[in-house]
Amino acid sequence: MATSMSLTVRTARDELERINAAVDSLAEQDDWPPDxxxxxxxxLEEWNLNVMDYGHDDDTHEIDIAMTCDDDAVTIEIIDGGKPFDPLHDAPAPDITSAVGERRVGGLGVHFMRELMDEVRYKRESGKNHLKLVTRKAR
Amino acid sequence: MEISTERDGGTVVATPAGRLDGSNAREFQDALDAVVQDTERALILDFEQVSYISSAGLRVLLVTAKALQGNGAELALCSLDDPIREVFGISGFDSIIPIHASRADALASVKG
Structure with missing residues (x-):
């Protein structure tokens, strides 16, 4: 049976709490393992904070988030009307090799998405960013 | 996010608890800045009670590692659970901060 959850948040960082609560609630209903x-x-944190910090000029805009679980996978869809940002082409390459003194953290969020998700799809449609992520439940 | 600290000679062991994310990164940074001021030789962060970390939390660790290096002190981590260990691997943070299985191992490494 498919279980799903959707919510709309403002482009304000304190909405992270509501996003996390939605994940916890779905995880409990669908009995997800901790990993x-x-x-x-x-x-969700990495993408949404990026959208809030860089995609929009203030915190009055909206982000639509939907999560759907089936037996094998969780699909996440996130839509926002901010600046175009294609994570597959526009993200800076992460620095994962420099020594401590020169190390920078930029680009890690998108890097995590690409490493941890089984599918990352992006399209710009009707003036909005559409991100779709799929992760298998068991890895 | 809470953090408790213990001192063993010039080494400080700090134990943060909870999730280290974009909502409390500033609080975590302020807490670690104070600990860094107090650290002569080494800071061990015991992650036994940390359940989650995002890039916002990693940024705090990087700032802390740079500050300690500037003071001639070391940073080491211990007791990471599997998803956190994976994040350290993917981000390459395991190449800049030594990670130990247990607090005892971490203490032994900074004393060696």
Whole structure:
């Protein structure tokens, strides 16, 4: 049986709490293992904070988030009307090799998404960013 | 996010608890800045009670590692659970901060 959850948040960082609560609630209903909760929470935080910080000029805009679980996978869809940003082409390459003194953190969020999700799809449609992420429940 | 600290000579062991994410990164940074001021030789962060970390939390660790290096002190981590260990691997943070299985191992490494 498919279980799903959707919510709309403002482009304000304190909405992270509501996003996390939605993940926890779905995880409980669908009995997710801890590592699945961790990676869904992580990709949602990284993407949404990026959208809030860089995609919009203030905190009055909306982001639509939908999560659907079937027996094998969780599908996440996120839509926002901010600046175009294609994570597969526009993200800076992460620095994962420099020494401590030169190390920078930029680009890690998208890197996590690409490493931890089984599918990452992006399209710009009707003036909005549409991101679709799929992760298998068992890895 | 809470953090408790213990001192063992010039080494400080700090134990944060909870989730280290974009909602409390500033609080975590402020807490660690105070600990860094107090650290002569090494800071061990015991992650036994940390259940989650995002890039916002990693950024705090990087700032802390840079500050300690500037003071001639070391940073080490211990007791990471599997998803957190994976994040350290994917981000390459395991190449800049030594990670130990247990607090005892971490203490032994900074004393060696």
């Amino acid at each position: 699945l909760v961790f990676r869904v929470r992580l990709v």
